[in-house]
Structures are given as structure tokens and as C-alpha cells.
Amino acid sequence: MVPIKRFMPYSFKNRLTILLIVAIMVPLGLIGAVSYASIYSVLENKAERGVRSNLHQVMLSLESTLDQLNHASQQLALDGRIGKNLDRYLEADVYEKKQLHDEIKNELSLVTFTNPSMGLAFYYFADSGQVMFENYSIKKNADILKLPVLSKFGSISYNGPHLSLNPWDGHQVFSIVRTIDLSNDDSVYVYIETSFKLAESLMNMEQSAADTAHLIVDAEGRILFSEDEASFPSGSLYASGDGDRDRYAGHYFFEETNDKQSWKLVAAIPKASYDSELRSWLLQFVVLTILSLAAGCLVAWILWRSVYEPLKKLSQDMRLVPYAKPESGGQAASIMEFDRIHNSFESMRLRIEELLQEAEQREQRKARLEVEKLLHQINPHFLYNALDTVRWLARMRGQKEIDKLVSTLNKILHYNLNKGETAKIRDELEALQNYMAVQAVRFHFQYEIDIEAEERMLDWVIPRFILQPLVENAILHGLKEDGRIGIRITEEGSDALIEVRDDGIGMTEEQLRKLRDTDSEQTSSAGFGIGLNYVRKVVGLRFGENAKLTIESMPDTGTVITLRLPILQEVDGGA
Structure with a gap:
């Protein structure tokens, strides 16, 4: 027979300990769960509101800067006066070129002056690599078509963040590259970058955690800018693949998405820093839980000692039942419930004695019935033998009818008995x-x-x-x-x-x-x-x-x- 699996310990002591611990832990766990949910919600909302507010302010600033770059690029393209003068400049003679050159430079300076966020700007001819009308110095062999693209709309490409193409400026900047459709050349672009110091601005924001890392992610999910290159290297995909999940497992992420251009600004905060206040509360709750468990075990031990002696006495009485005399009584306990059990046990023991006596009497009656049964079995055999004697006697004297009748009667008796x-x-x-x-x-x-x-x-x-x-x-x-x-x-x-x-x-x-x-x-x-x-x-x-x-x-x-x-x-x- 396969034993039934026990879901509770066999020992009463262990069961009592477990039940008391459960009785203590269930209310404590419910209170802890409710408290944890409330505190976690308060702390999370507090930190999240701060981070999202900062992200929103930065996003508004970046969107404003990119809108200004877009507006400036329109003035430098063919749909602006400067762009039209550029088309005339490329087809004019030497005298007219001199005049148009000065006019374009003056207008470019005016546009730069009226847009404080605008930095380096120039025209770029992709086929020849020639740069014209730059307002600041440019790095050698600069290729504006290889800059990291933030988003792209038709002939306009928003780039960044990347290092400024001005060799004297080592800051991160955003830039815009716009195609200019000239009558004689289709590979001409206008380049404008911002003087907005992105990295410094992000680092100086009021943050909810001192070690927050900010990321800029393009529309394809690739990291263009990272303040933590070790954890989130630039050029890697944001939150993709198993490796990235493992790498991002220790951070919380808050995102602000640009609705127009689909790129996003992300704040990555380490969980250890974000949950510092919550860990402090959890530590206090764990200490309280340990103390409650210790109190539960102590109460279980006291209760066990209170019931152990009565149980021990009752167990001794049970073991002595086969050897005790009917008039011998057990040991009474000092607890009312156990005294009731003891009295019930004594009544049961006396009843068992009576049943044993009745069983002994039934065995005696059974033995007498066996003797009577043997007597009843002997009587039919005597009757069979007597009938056989009558049958043979009738056959010897030629009484065939009596012989047949006795034989038939013998068969009936034999069958019926x-x-x-x-x-x-x-x-x-x-x-x-x-x-x-x-x-x-x-x-x-x-x-x-x-x-x-x-x-x-x-x-x-x-x-x-x-x-x-x-x-x-x-x-x-x-x-x-x-x-x-x-x-x-x-x-x-x-x-x-x-x-x-x-x-x-x-x-x-x-x-x-x-x-x-x-x-x-x-x-x-x-x-x-x-x-x-x-x-x-x-x-x-x-x-x-x-x-x-x-x-x-x-x-x-x-x-x-x-x-x-x-x-x-x-x-x-x-x-």
C-alpha cells in the first residue's frame, strides 16, 4: 500500500510551531505587502515625476533648437534669399561673383546673429568636397554625410549629437543637413550646427539620482549619445537582444519621445540608487519580521511545554491498557480539556474490557454450537444408515416397492440435508x-x-x-x-x-x-x-x-x- 503523502509534519510540536508562524506571518505579510505597495508607489511617483519633468524640459529645449536650425536652413536654401543668391553666384561672372559673395556673407552673418543657438554653418559640395561661405573654421576632410542621423525627413537630415566640425569647439552639438536643388548641381548641401552644449546641460540638470545616465536614441533604436559608455555604448541597439536585457537589468528607464521625429531621450537610473529609500524601509521590515518569528517560536515552545506533560501521561495510560486491571485508573492532568479526554479514555478502556469478556463468552458459546453441530451431523448419518439397513432388508425379502421407496427417500434426505x-x-x-x-x-x-x-x-x-x-x-x-x-x-x-x-x-x-x-x-x-x-x-x-x-x-x-x-x-x- 502506497503511503499517503503528509502535507503537515507528523510531530505535534512541529505542527504547532508551523501554525503559529503562519498565524504571525500572514497578517504581517499582508501589512507588509500593503505598506510596500504604498511606499513603493509614493517613492516611485516622487522619483518618476522629477526625472520625467527634467526630460520634458530638455526635450522642449532640443525641439526648439532643432526648429530654429530648420528655420535657418530654409533661409540658406533656395526657398530663402541666401539660397537664391548662391544659385546666381555659381553662374555669375567674376565681377558679379564678387558682389554676390559679399552679399551672401553679410546675410549669413545676419542669420547667425539673429539665431543665438546657431553655430557653424556652410555650403558643402559633395562631388568635389568643397566648402563655401563657412562662418567658422572647419575640420579637414569633414564629411557631413557620415554624421550620426537622428531623424530624416525628405531632403532634411537631423544629426547628432556629435562633436562640432569646428576644430576649436570640442562640445557635442546637433546639426541639420539640407539638400539644395541648384540648376547645375544636385549634390550641394547646407550644413548648420548648433552651439547648444548638450552634455553639459544634461549633467547640470536637477536629477532624482546623482548617477543618472542620459541617452539619445534614434528612430531605429540605436544609441546616438550616452553619458555612460561602459553600460550603454554609443552605436549599440537600445534594449534589444538577450545581452542587452542582461546589461539593462540593473536600471530603470524613463523615456521622452519626440512626436515629430520619432527619436527619444532616455534617462537610465541604477536600481540600487533609485530604490535606496525603499531598501531602507525593507531592512526595517525584515528586522521586524525576524523579531516576530522569534516571538512565534517562543510562544510555540511555551505552548508545547504546556501540553507535553498531559500528552505524555495520556500516552503512558494507553501503553498500559493491555496490562492494566479493569479497576486501575489512569493519571489525571491539570488541564480541563485533557481531563475530559482522560475520562473518555477511561470509559473506552472499561468498555473494551466488557467487550473482551463478551467476546470470550461468545467463543464459549461458539464451541458449544460446534458440538451441537457435530451431533446434528451424526443424526442424519445414523438415519441414512438405518434407511440403508431397511432397504437391504426389504431387498433380501423381495419387497421391491419398499426397496424403491426407501432408496428414493434416502436420496431426498441426502439432497435436502x-x-x-x-x-x-x-x-x-x-x-x-x-x-x-x-x-x-x-x-x-x-x-x-x-x-x-x-x-x-x-x-x-x-x-x-x-x-x-x-x-x-x-x-x-x-x-x-x-x-x-x-x-x-x-x-x-x-x-x-x-x-x-x-x-x-x-x-x-x-x-x-x-x-x-x-x-x-x-x-x-x-x-x-x-x-x-x-x-x-x-x-x-x-x-x-x-x-x-x-x-x-x-x-x-x-x-x-x-x-x-x-x-x-x-x-x-x-x-
Whole structure:
């Protein structure tokens, strides 16, 4: 047998400890969870509002700067006056070029003066690499088409952050590159960069955490600028791939997205710094939890000591039950509940003593019944032997009828006194034939018995000695001289239907009522229907509601008794 898995410790001490710890920890855990959620929400909102406010201010500043660059680039492109003068300048003669050159320089200086966020600006010819009308110095071999692109709209490209192309300026800047559609050249661009000192501005923002790192991510998710190159190197993808997840696992991220250009500004704050106040609260709560656990264990130990001694006494009393005398009492405890258990146990112990005495008396009665049973077994053997002696004596003297009668009677007795409770229908019919032979001699007339059954039905198993009482009822209650008795056996599902029909004088309704009334004292005392009552009790005890006995009769017509009962599988053993 597979043992049932225990979900609780077997020891009462351990169970008590666990239950007390659970009783302490559940309320404490609920309070802690609610407190943690509240404190976490307050601290998170406080930090998040500060970071998002700073990000929003920077985003507004950057958007304003890029809008100013876009406006300035329009003035330098063909849709502005300076751009148109550039187209005329490229096609003019030497004299006109001198005049247009001075005019473009003056207007460029005016645009630079009126846009304080505007820094280096120039025209760039991609085919030749030539730079014209620059307002500041330019690095050698500068290629504006290879700058990191922040976003791109048609012929306009927003770049940055990147180092200024001015060799004397080492700050991070944003820039804009705009295509100019000249009549003779399609590879001309206007370049304008901002003097906005992005890195310094971000570092000087009021932050919620001192070690916050700011990132600028383009529309494709690539990091263009990072204040923490070790954790978030420029050029890497932002939050993509398993490696990035591992790298970003120790940070919280707050984002501000540019709605027009789809790039975003990100603040990355280490979790350790962000959750510093929350960790302090958690440390205090852990200390309180440890103290509560210690108190729970102490209470469990005190309770255990309070119940250990009574349990020990009760256990000793139980172990002494097989050896204690009926009048010996157990040890009382000092706790009311245990005293009640002790009193109940004493009552149970006394009851056990009484049951043992009753069992001993039943064994003695059983032994006496065994002796009586042996005597009852000896008596039939004596009767068999006596009948055999009469039969041989009749045969020796030539009394064939007496010989046949005694032999038949011997078979009937042997069959009826058999120990087996079941028999085949074939054996029942054979015993019935023997019984009818004795009855014919007894009443000095013949009865005809018609048996209607298939050969296979004769091997069905039914309770022993139930056909003879049915036929006997027909003989004793109305069968005329030289009458006929019909026995028909049929099958209905898994049940056998046994019908016993006679052509006697039948019975009145009053007789039928008495015969059907199994509790009638008049019926029992008169011997009326004793055999039918026997059949009812046998099949009722064996099959319950699955068996049914019905009687139908009319005066001058005859009687039909039908017995329906389940077919048994095998015959019980008998002597």
C-alpha cells in the first residue's frame, strides 16, 4: 500500500510551531505587502515625476533648437534669399561673383546673429568636397554625410549629437543637413550646427539620482549619445537582444519621445540608487519580521511545554491498557480539556474490557454450537444408515416397492440435508422427481409433471431446495387426483423465470390474501404457505429486491406461481 503523502509534519510540536508562524506571518505579510505597495508607489511617483519633468524640459529645449536650425536652413536654401543668391553666384561672372559673395556673407552673418543657438554653418559640395561661405573654421576632410542621423525627413537630415566640425569647439552639438536643388548641381548641401552644449546641460540638470545616465536614441533604436559608455555604448541597439536585457537589468528607464521625429531621450537610473529609500524601509521590515518569528517560536515552545506533560501521561495510560486491571485508573492532568479526554479514555478502556469478556463468552458459546453441530451431523448419518439397513432388508425379502421407496427417500434426505446453498436446476428437478415419487406412494395416486426447459437452462445455478416447496404447495392446496403440474423455465435478460402451474381447484381471494401475507400468524400456525415463506426468505436474503415471487389463482381454474431471480455463476460447495 502506497503511503499517503503528509502535507503537515507528523510531530505535534512541529505542527504547532508551523501554525503559529503562519498565524504571525500572514497578517504581517499582508501589512507588509500593503505598506510596500504604498511606499513603493509614493517613492516611485516622487522619483518618476522629477526625472520625467527634467526630460520634458530638455526635450522642449532640443525641439526648439532643432526648429530654429530648420528655420535657418530654409533661409540658406533656395526657398530663402541666401539660397537664391548662391544659385546666381555659381553662374555669375567674376565681377558679379564678387558682389554676390559679399552679399551672401553679410546675410549669413545676419542669420547667425539673429539665431543665438546657431553655430557653424556652410555650403558643402559633395562631388568635389568643397566648402563655401563657412562662418567658422572647419575640420579637414569633414564629411557631413557620415554624421550620426537622428531623424530624416525628405531632403532634411537631423544629426547628432556629435562633436562640432569646428576644430576649436570640442562640445557635442546637433546639426541639420539640407539638400539644395541648384540648376547645375544636385549634390550641394547646407550644413548648420548648433552651439547648444548638450552634455553639459544634461549633467547640470536637477536629477532624482546623482548617477543618472542620459541617452539619445534614434528612430531605429540605436544609441546616438550616452553619458555612460561602459553600460550603454554609443552605436549599440537600445534594449534589444538577450545581452542587452542582461546589461539593462540593473536600471530603470524613463523615456521622452519626440512626436515629430520619432527619436527619444532616455534617462537610465541604477536600481540600487533609485530604490535606496525603499531598501531602507525593507531592512526595517525584515528586522521586524525576524523579531516576530522569534516571538512565534517562543510562544510555540511555551505552548508545547504546556501540553507535553498531559500528552505524555495520556500516552503512558494507553501503553498500559493491555496490562492494566479493569479497576486501575489512569493519571489525571491539570488541564480541563485533557481531563475530559482522560475520562473518555477511561470509559473506552472499561468498555473494551466488557467487550473482551463478551467476546470470550461468545467463543464459549461458539464451541458449544460446534458440538451441537457435530451431533446434528451424526443424526442424519445414523438415519441414512438405518434407511440403508431397511432397504437391504426389504431387498433380501423381495419387497421391491419398499426397496424403491426407501432408496428414493434416502436420496431426498441426502439432497435436502446437503450443506451447499445452491444447486443446478437439473439437480433440483431430479430431487423433485424423487419427492413426487414418494408423494405418489403416500397419497396412492399419480401426478403428471411436465417440464419445459432448454437443455442449457438445466445447468443454471439457483438457490437449493426452492422448487420442491412450490410444487408441494400445488399438491397440498387444491391439486385434484391424477392432476397435472407444469414447470416452465425461461430466460429474461440475466434472470431466470420459473413458473409452476397446476390444474387444481384454485384458491379464493381470502386464501390468496393469507398466502401472500408473510406476517400472518394464522398462516404460520396452520401450516398454510410455510414452504412459500421459506422460498421468499431464501431468495430475499440472497437477492434482495432483484428477486420476485408472484401467485395468481382463481377458483376451479388452478394456480400459477412465478419466481424471477438472477442466475448464479457457480454452485456452492457441499458435503
